[in-house]
Amino acid sequence: MDELKAEANGTRRHPAGPKSQQRVRDILQAGRDVFAEKGYERATTAEIAQRVGVSEATVFSYFRGKRELCARVISEWYDEIIAAIEDGLPRDGSVRQQFAFIVRMHLRLMLIHGTGLCSLVLSEGRTKQHALGDELTALQRRYTAPLMRVLAHGQQTGQVRTDVPLRLMRSMVFGPMEHVLWEATLAHRSTDIEVTAERLVELLWAALQPPAPDVAALARLRDDMSEAMRRYEAAAQAKKSAIPI
Amino acid sequence: MDELKAEANGTRRHPAGPKSQQRVRDILQAGRDVFAEKGYERATTAEIAQRVGVSEATVFSYFRGKRELCARVISEWYDEIIAAIEDGLPRDGSVRQQFAFIVRMHLRLMLIHGTGLCSLVLSEGRTKQHALGDELTALQRRYTAPLMRVLAHGQQTGQVRTDVPLRLMRSMVFGPMEHVLWEATLAHRSTDIEVTAERLVELLWAALQPPAPDVAALARLRDDMSEAMRRYEAAAQAKKSAIPI
Amino acid sequence: MDELKAEANGTRRHPAGPKSQQRVRDILQAGRDVFAEKGYERATTAEIAQRVGVSEATVFSYFRGKRELCARVISEWYDEIIAAIEDGLPRDGSVRQQFAFIVRMHLRLMLIHGTGLCSLVLSEGRTKQHALGDELTALQRRYTAPLMRVLAHGQQTGQVRTDVPLRLMRSMVFGPMEHVLWEATLAHRSTDIEVTAERLVELLWAALQPPAPDVAALARLRDDMSEAMRRYEAAAQAKKSAIPI
Amino acid sequence: MDELKAEANGTRRHPAGPKSQQRVRDILQAGRDVFAEKGYERATTAEIAQRVGVSEATVFSYFRGKRELCARVISEWYDEIIAAIEDGLPRDGSVRQQFAFIVRMHLRLMLIHGTGLCSLVLSEGRTKQHALGDELTALQRRYTAPLMRVLAHGQQTGQVRTDVPLRLMRSMVFGPMEHVLWEATLAHRSTDIEVTAERLVELLWAALQPPAPDVAALARLRDDMSEAMRRYEAAAQAKKSAIPI
DNA sequence: CATGAATGAGACTTCATTCAT
DNA sequence: AATGAATGAAGTCTCATTCAT
Structure with a gap:
C-alpha cells in the first residue's frame, strides 16, 4: 500500500503539502462512497468530483485515473479493516475467543460502509486485466492473515481440525460472512447483525473442531x-x- | 421464465422458425460466454454479435436489448442448474446423501461455465434498479429451494440442528461454495473440485448437526x-x- | 396520380390481379393511419406492415420504399378530397354558396382522418429534397383549383374584390382553415366544426367582398x-x- | 423560459463563464439553422456540432440532449419575436395601426429566419408526447397575447366585431400569415413581403369589422x-x- | 493549484431495405 | 406471391481523460 501511495501521490504533480493530503483524503472518501454505491463501472469520475466539490480535472491531478483511484479506495479500506482487527485482537484470549472476535469485527466493519465495498472487491477483484490484480491479492492475503494465524495456532493446540487444508477453512469462514452481508443489503430487513454473528461463530466453530471420530x-x-x-x-x-x- | 421467453422471442421480429430458434440458442451461448467473462457492464453487444458471426442488428432483432439478453442468459443458466439438481436428487437417499449431492452438483455445475455466471448473478443481482431484480429473486428462490427442503426435512428428523434460522444455514452452505469457486477461478491452480466437495460436505455437515449429542x-x-x-x-x-x- | 399508380404498381413485381389490388389498398390504408398518427419520420414500415398483417418485405414488394408509399398515401387522400369537392359543388348555386360549400367540405373532410394527414402534407410538403416536391405541388394546384375557379368567377361578376392577387386570397382562405384544424386537434375540446365553418365563411366572405370604398x-x-x-x-x-x- | 435556461445551462457541466456563454449562443444559432432547415427528426446533433465547429460531445456538454436543445431554440426564438412585438407596438396608435403593426412585424420576423422555425413549431408542437408540449403552449399563449389584447380592445371600442369568438379571429389572423410564409418559402419567387403585408392587413381588417355598418x-x-x-x-x-x- | 473546456472512442439502439427461399 | 432473416448505416448519448490558462 505504501508504494501505491507513493505512486499515486508522487508521480503526478502535488507535493505532499498538508492541504494536498486533505484533498487526497476527501477524494478517497467520495470515491469510496460512489464506488460502493454504484460499482466500478457505473461510478463516474464526474460524480466523485462533484461530491468533493472540485472539478474532474482536479481528481485527475491527484490520481492517475479512475482505476488507480479505485485501487486506492480499496487498499485504504483494507488498511482500515486490517488495522482494526489486528489492533483489537485479544492476544491473550483463547483460540475460540480470537476466532469469534474476527468474525464479529468482520461483519461489523463491513456493514459500516454497506456491502458495496465488499462486493466491489469481490466483483472487481475477479476481473483479470484489471491492473489491481496483484496488489489486491496481496491485500487479501494480509487481510486474511489474522484468521489464518488463529486457525494455525488452533491446529497446533489441537482445538482446530487438521484434516482439512487451511485454504478451505478460510473459504468456510469468509464465505458465509459475505453471503450474510449480501443478504443483509439485499433484504432491507435490518438483520440483527450481532445475533447473527454469534450464531455464525457457533456454527463455524462446530465445523472447525476436530472430529471426535x-x-x-x-x-x-x-x-x-x-x-x-x-x-x-x-x-x-x-x-x-x-x-x- | 416462460414469460421471459415469450417476451424475448416473438415480440420483436422473428416467428419461431427452426433457424430462428438456432440463432437464439447461438446468441444466448455467446452472451453467456461474454457476460461471464466481462460482467454486465464490460460486455458489449458488439462482441456478442461478433462471436456469433452476425451483425449487431441481428442480435437486437432477437432480443429487445442488452439487458433482456442478459436476463435470458441468467434465467436459462438457472434453469439448467435447477433442473440438474432437481432431477438428480436421490429422493430415497438419506438426508446427508441428499445434502452431499447438492453441494457436489453445485460445485460441478458452476465450474462448467466458469465462475463468471455465478458472480454475474451475484454482482448484478445486488444492484438495485436493475430491472432484472424481480425475476432474479424468484430464480434464486427456486434455486435454493431443494437445499432448503432437505435441511427442513433434516430438522424434522432431528438430523439437522433447529437452533439456527434456515436462512443462516443457507448462507452457511452457499457462502463457502461461492468462495471456493472464486478461489478456483482466481488461482489458476486447478483445484481438485471433487476432493474439495467431499471435504466441504464434511465440514458443513459437522456445522449443521445438532449440538452436544x-x-x-x-x-x-x-x-x-x-x-x-x-x-x-x-x-x-x-x-x-x-x-x- | 395515374402515373404514380403505374410507377408503383408496375415497376415492381405484381401484376394487377384483383388480389394484388386489395393488398395495395390495405397497405395504403394502414399507411395513411400510421403516417397521420406519427408523421413521416416517426412512422415505421414495420408498424404499417404489422397493421396490415403482412411482413415488411411484402410492403416493399408493392411499393418501392417508404417515401413512395407516403407519396401514394398523400395523393390518394388528395384524390378523395378533390373528388368530394368537385362532385358536390353546387354548380348552380351562387358564388357565395359555392364558396361556403368548399369551406365547409374542407373542414369536414380534413377532420374525418384527423389533422394528421393535413399536417403531414404541410410538414413534409415543405421539405425540399423530398422527391414528392413536384407531384405534391401539382396535387395542391388541383386541390385548390375549385376554390380558385369560384373566386375568379366571383371577380368576373363583381362579387369578389379584384384589388388583391388570387394567390393571396387563397392563403386568406386556406390559412385560417388549417389553423382552425390544428387547434381542433391540439385542444381536445371538441369544437363544433359546423358552427365554426359558418362563422368562418362569414368572416372570409366579408374579407373577399369588393371594398365599398x-x-x-x-x-x-x-x-x-x-x-x-x-x-x-x-x-x-x-x-x-x-x-x- | 427562465427555468428552461437554468435547466439547460449549469445542470450539465459548464459554469457560466464568458466563453461558455458564447458557446451556448453558437450552438443555439447552429441548432436554430439546422432545425429550421431539416425539422426535428431529420436534424442531427452531428450536423449541429459540425456547423459550430466542435465535436458532438461538446454539444452534449452544454445541452442535455437533442430535445432540450430544440426546446431552447424554440423558446429563444419566441422570446425574440415576442420582445420585438411587445417593444415596438405603438401604444398610442389606433387599433388599426396596432393591428397592422403586429401583422407586419410577424411577417417580417418570421422571414428573417426562413419559415423553418415557424413550421418546426407547428409540426413539433402538434406532436403529443413530445415533452416540449407544455412549455410550447405557454410560449404560444404569450406570443399571441398582444394580438388578443388589441382585438379585445377593438371590440370594446366597437371597431372589431363581437359576434365571433376571439379564438376564431386569432386563427383568422395567424392562419393566412402562416400560409403566406409557406408560399414564400416554397416558391423561391421573392414575394414583396411588405406589399403583401399591407394587402393582408386590409383584407383582415375588412373581415374583423363589425358587420353591416x-x-x-x-x-x-x-x-x-x-x-x-x-x-x-x-x-x-x-x-x-x-x-x- | 485548479479548472473550464473540449473531445475521441465507443456504447446501445433503430430502421429501411435486400434477397434467397 | 410472400416472407424469414439479416444487415449497413446512421443516430443519440456517455465518459474518462487531456491541456492551456
Whole structure:
C-alpha cells in the first residue's frame, strides 16, 4: 500500500503539502462512497468530483485515473479493516475467543460502509486485466492473515481440525460472512447483525473442531438407522392401506 | 421464465422458425460466454454479435436489448442448474446423501461455465434498479429451494440442528461454495473440485448437526444395534447351512 | 396520380390481379393511419406492415420504399378530397354558396382522418429534397383549383374584390382553415366544426367582398375620430386631476 | 423560459463563464439553422456540432440532449419575436395601426429566419408526447397575447366585431400569415413581403369589422365632421390673415 | 493549484431495405 | 406471391481523460 501511495501521490504533480493530503483524503472518501454505491463501472469520475466539490480535472491531478483511484479506495479500506482487527485482537484470549472476535469485527466493519465495498472487491477483484490484480491479492492475503494465524495456532493446540487444508477453512469462514452481508443489503430487513454473528461463530466453530471420530461415526450410524426405520415404516404403512385384505 | 421467453422471442421480429430458434440458442451461448467473462457492464453487444458471426442488428432483432439478453442468459443458466439438481436428487437417499449431492452438483455445475455466471448473478443481482431484480429473486428462490427442503426435512428428523434460522444455514452452505469457486477461478491452480466437495460436505455437515449429542446414549444405541446385528447374522448363518438349497 | 399508380404498381413485381389490388389498398390504408398518427419520420414500415398483417418485405414488394408509399398515401387522400369537392359543388348555386360549400367540405373532410394527414402534407410538403416536391405541388394546384375557379368567377361578376392577387386570397382562405384544424386537434375540446365553418365563411366572405370604398373610408374616418376623442378626453381628464387649481 | 435556461445551462457541466456563454449562443444559432432547415427528426446533433465547429460531445456538454436543445431554440426564438412585438407596438396608435403593426412585424420576423422555425413549431408542437408540449403552449399563449389584447380592445371600442369568438379571429389572423410564409418559402419567387403585408392587413381588417355598418349614419357623421372642419378651417384662415405677425 | 473546456472512442439502439427461399 | 432473416448505416448519448490558462 505504501508504494501505491507513493505512486499515486508522487508521480503526478502535488507535493505532499498538508492541504494536498486533505484533498487526497476527501477524494478517497467520495470515491469510496460512489464506488460502493454504484460499482466500478457505473461510478463516474464526474460524480466523485462533484461530491468533493472540485472539478474532474482536479481528481485527475491527484490520481492517475479512475482505476488507480479505485485501487486506492480499496487498499485504504483494507488498511482500515486490517488495522482494526489486528489492533483489537485479544492476544491473550483463547483460540475460540480470537476466532469469534474476527468474525464479529468482520461483519461489523463491513456493514459500516454497506456491502458495496465488499462486493466491489469481490466483483472487481475477479476481473483479470484489471491492473489491481496483484496488489489486491496481496491485500487479501494480509487481510486474511489474522484468521489464518488463529486457525494455525488452533491446529497446533489441537482445538482446530487438521484434516482439512487451511485454504478451505478460510473459504468456510469468509464465505458465509459475505453471503450474510449480501443478504443483509439485499433484504432491507435490518438483520440483527450481532445475533447473527454469534450464531455464525457457533456454527463455524462446530465445523472447525476436530472430529471426535467416535461421536461423528455414531451420529452417522444413528441417522442411517433412523432413516432405515422410517423408510420401513412408510413401506409397511403403504402395504397395509394398499392391501386391506 | 416462460414469460421471459415469450417476451424475448416473438415480440420483436422473428416467428419461431427452426433457424430462428438456432440463432437464439447461438446468441444466448455467446452472451453467456461474454457476460461471464466481462460482467454486465464490460460486455458489449458488439462482441456478442461478433462471436456469433452476425451483425449487431441481428442480435437486437432477437432480443429487445442488452439487458433482456442478459436476463435470458441468467434465467436459462438457472434453469439448467435447477433442473440438474432437481432431477438428480436421490429422493430415497438419506438426508446427508441428499445434502452431499447438492453441494457436489453445485460445485460441478458452476465450474462448467466458469465462475463468471455465478458472480454475474451475484454482482448484478445486488444492484438495485436493475430491472432484472424481480425475476432474479424468484430464480434464486427456486434455486435454493431443494437445499432448503432437505435441511427442513433434516430438522424434522432431528438430523439437522433447529437452533439456527434456515436462512443462516443457507448462507452457511452457499457462502463457502461461492468462495471456493472464486478461489478456483482466481488461482489458476486447478483445484481438485471433487476432493474439495467431499471435504466441504464434511465440514458443513459437522456445522449443521445438532449440538452436544449425547455420547453415552449413542454408544448404548450402537451397542444394542451391534448386538442385534450379530444375533441376526448368526441366525442367518444357521439357516443357510441348514438349507443348502 | 395515374402515373404514380403505374410507377408503383408496375415497376415492381405484381401484376394487377384483383388480389394484388386489395393488398395495395390495405397497405395504403394502414399507411395513411400510421403516417397521420406519427408523421413521416416517426412512422415505421414495420408498424404499417404489422397493421396490415403482412411482413415488411411484402410492403416493399408493392411499393418501392417508404417515401413512395407516403407519396401514394398523400395523393390518394388528395384524390378523395378533390373528388368530394368537385362532385358536390353546387354548380348552380351562387358564388357565395359555392364558396361556403368548399369551406365547409374542407373542414369536414380534413377532420374525418384527423389533422394528421393535413399536417403531414404541410410538414413534409415543405421539405425540399423530398422527391414528392413536384407531384405534391401539382396535387395542391388541383386541390385548390375549385376554390380558385369560384373566386375568379366571383371577380368576373363583381362579387369578389379584384384589388388583391388570387394567390393571396387563397392563403386568406386556406390559412385560417388549417389553423382552425390544428387547434381542433391540439385542444381536445371538441369544437363544433359546423358552427365554426359558418362563422368562418362569414368572416372570409366579408374579407373577399369588393371594398365599398365609401363605407370603408367612412368607417375608417369614424374610427380615427373616435380614437382622437378618446385620447383627448383622457388627456383632459389627466390634466384636471393633475392640476386641481 | 427562465427555468428552461437554468435547466439547460449549469445542470450539465459548464459554469457560466464568458466563453461558455458564447458557446451556448453558437450552438443555439447552429441548432436554430439546422432545425429550421431539416425539422426535428431529420436534424442531427452531428450536423449541429459540425456547423459550430466542435465535436458532438461538446454539444452534449452544454445541452442535455437533442430535445432540450430544440426546446431552447424554440423558446429563444419566441422570446425574440415576442420582445420585438411587445417593444415596438405603438401604444398610442389606433387599433388599426396596432393591428397592422403586429401583422407586419410577424411577417417580417418570421422571414428573417426562413419559415423553418415557424413550421418546426407547428409540426413539433402538434406532436403529443413530445415533452416540449407544455412549455410550447405557454410560449404560444404569450406570443399571441398582444394580438388578443388589441382585438379585445377593438371590440370594446366597437371597431372589431363581437359576434365571433376571439379564438376564431386569432386563427383568422395567424392562419393566412402562416400560409403566406409557406408560399414564400416554397416558391423561391421573392414575394414583396411588405406589399403583401399591407394587402393582408386590409383584407383582415375588412373581415374583423363589425358587420353591416349603418351607411346612412356614417354618411351623416361624415357630413357633420366635414362641416365642422370647414368651419374650423375658415376660422383659422381668417385668424391667420387677420394677424399676419 | 485548479479548472473550464473540449473531445475521441465507443456504447446501445433503430430502421429501411435486400434477397434467397 | 410472400416472407424469414439479416444487415449497413446512421443516430443519440456517455465518459474518462487531456491541456492551456
